[in-house]
Amino acid sequence: MKKIRIYIAAVIVALIVTAGGASAASLTPAVTATGTVADTCSSAVGGSITFNIDPSGAGPITPATTDAGNAAPTVKCTKSQAHAVTCTSAHANKLTIGNDGSTDPIAYTITGCPVSIAGQGFGTATPIDFGLSLAAVDYQDALAGDHTDTITVTVTY
Amino acid sequence: MKKVLFIIAIGMVVVMAGVAYAAAPLDFSSTSIVVSAQVGPACQEGQHGSFPSPLTIDTQSASDQTFAASVDETVKCTSGTVFAVKVTSGNGTAVNQTCTTSGVSSMALKSSGTPADTIAYTFACSGDTDGLGNFTGAGFTTAKALGMSIKVLAADAQAAIAHADYTDTVTLTISY
Numbered sequence: 001m002k003k004i005r006i007y008i009a010a011v012i013v014a015l016i017v018t019a020g021g022a023s024a025a026s027l028t029p030a031v032t033a034t035g036t037v038a039d040t041c042s043s044a045v046g047g048s049i050t051f052n053i054d055p056s057g058a059g060p061i062t063p064a065t066t067d068a069g070n071a072a073p074t075v076k077c078t079k080s081q082a083h084a085v086t087c088t089s090a091h092a093n094k095l096t097i098g099n100d101g102s103t104d105p106i107a108y109t110i111t112g113c114p115v116s117i118a119g120q121g122f123g124t125a126t127p128i129d130f131g132l133s134l135a136a137v138d139y140q141d142a143l144a145g146d147h148t149d150t151i152t153v154t155v156t157y
Numbered sequence: 158m159k160k161v162l163f164i165i166a167i168g169m170v171v172v173m174a175g176v177a178y179a180a181a182p183l184d185f186s187s188t189s190i191v192v193s194a195q196v197g198p199a200c201q202e203g204q205h206g207s208f209p210s211p212l213t214i215d216t217q218s219a220s221d222q223t224f225a226a227s228v229d230e231t232v233k234c235t236s237g238t239v240f241a242v243k244v245t246s247g248n249g250t251a252v253n254q255t256c257t258t259s260g261v262s263s264m265a266l267k268s269s270g271t272p273a274d275t276i277a278y279t280f281a282c283s284g285d286t287d288g289l290g291n292f293t294g295a296g297f298t299t300a301k302a303l304g305m306s307i308k309v310l311a312a313d314a315q316a317a318i319a320h321a322d323y324t325d326t327v328t329l330t331i332s333y
Contacts, residue, residue: 044188055235055297056199065190073188095194106194132192139196141296143237147194154187 064131077119087113095147203300206230234294240333247326256282
C-alpha cells in the first residue's frame with residue numbers, strides 16, 4: 001500500500017513541475033492581426049463637355065469627354081474592384097437654353113457610359129469617359145445661343 | 158492568459174463585422190458633368206432664284222411693270238437669327254444695298270450689243286419681316302423666301318430703246 005501511494009504522489013509532482021517549467025521559460029502567444037481593405041470610392045470630380053452646333057449641318061454631332069478641351073469626370077476607388085456606373089441627365093436628355101429643361105430643347109443620347117469601372121486605388125483617379133450624340137433633325141431648327149444640361153455620374157460600391 | 162486571448166478574439170470579430178457592414182453595396186459616389194453646346198448662327202441658300210428670260214417690257218404701257226421671280230430665292234438660317242439681303246447690280250450702281258419691300262434702286266439692265274442703252278429698274282424683296290430688310294431665320298428645315306421682284310417704272314419703259322439683249326447680274330449677299 002505504501003508503494004502505491006508514493007507512486008501517485010510522484011505523478012502529481014511531475015505534472016506540477018512540467019507546467020511550472022513552461023511558464024518560467026518563455027511565453028509567446030500568437031496574436032493574429034487581420035486587416036480588411038474596404039471596397040469603397042471617394043473623391044469624385046466633375047468634368048465638362050463643351051461643343052459647337054452648326055444647325056446647317058446634316059449629320060450627327062458626337063462630342064465626347066475625350067475631345068480636346070473637354071474633361072471626363074473622375075473617381076478614386078479601391079484597386080481592382082469593379083463598381084457600377086450610371087450616367088443620368090438632369091433634363092431627360094435635353095440641352096436647353098438656361099439649363100431650365102424647357103427652353104428650346106435639343107434632344108441627345110448619352111453614348112459609351114461604362115457599365116462599371118475598375119478602381120485603380122486612391123492614388124490614381126479613374127476617368128469615366130462617355131459621349132453624346134445629337135441627330136441633325138434635333139438641332140437643325142434650334143435657336144442660336146447656349147444650350148446646357150447637367151449629367152450626374154454615379155458610382156455604386 | 159486564456160482570458161486575454163479570448164477578449165482579443167471577441168474584438169476581432171466585432172471589427173470584421175463592422176468592415177463587412179461598411180462595404181454593403183448601398184453606398185455611392187456621384188459627381189456632375191456640365192454639357193454646354195453653342196448653337197451658332199448660320200445661313201445657307203435653300204433654293205436658287207431666277208427670273209423669266211427674257212422679261213418682256215412693254216414700252217407702250219402707262220403703268221409701272223412688275224415682274225415676279227419665276228423661281229424665288231430662299232434662304233435657310235438658324236431659327237431666330239435675323240439676317241439681311243444685300244443687293245449689288247452688275248450693270249447699275251447699287252452696291253450692297255439692303256433689299257426691302259420698297260426695293261433697291263440704281264439697278265440697270267444693259268444691252269450687251271449696245272452698252273450705252275440701259276433700262277433702270279428696282280429690285281425688291283417682299284419677304285422681309287419688318288419692311289426694313291430684316292428677315293428672320295426659321296431653322297434649317299424651313300426655307301425663308303425672299304419674295305424677289307423687279308419693277309420697271311412706266312417712264313423708264315417708255316424711254317427704252319428696243320433691244321433683245323438687256324441683261325443684268327444681281328448678286329445677293331446674306332448678312333447675319
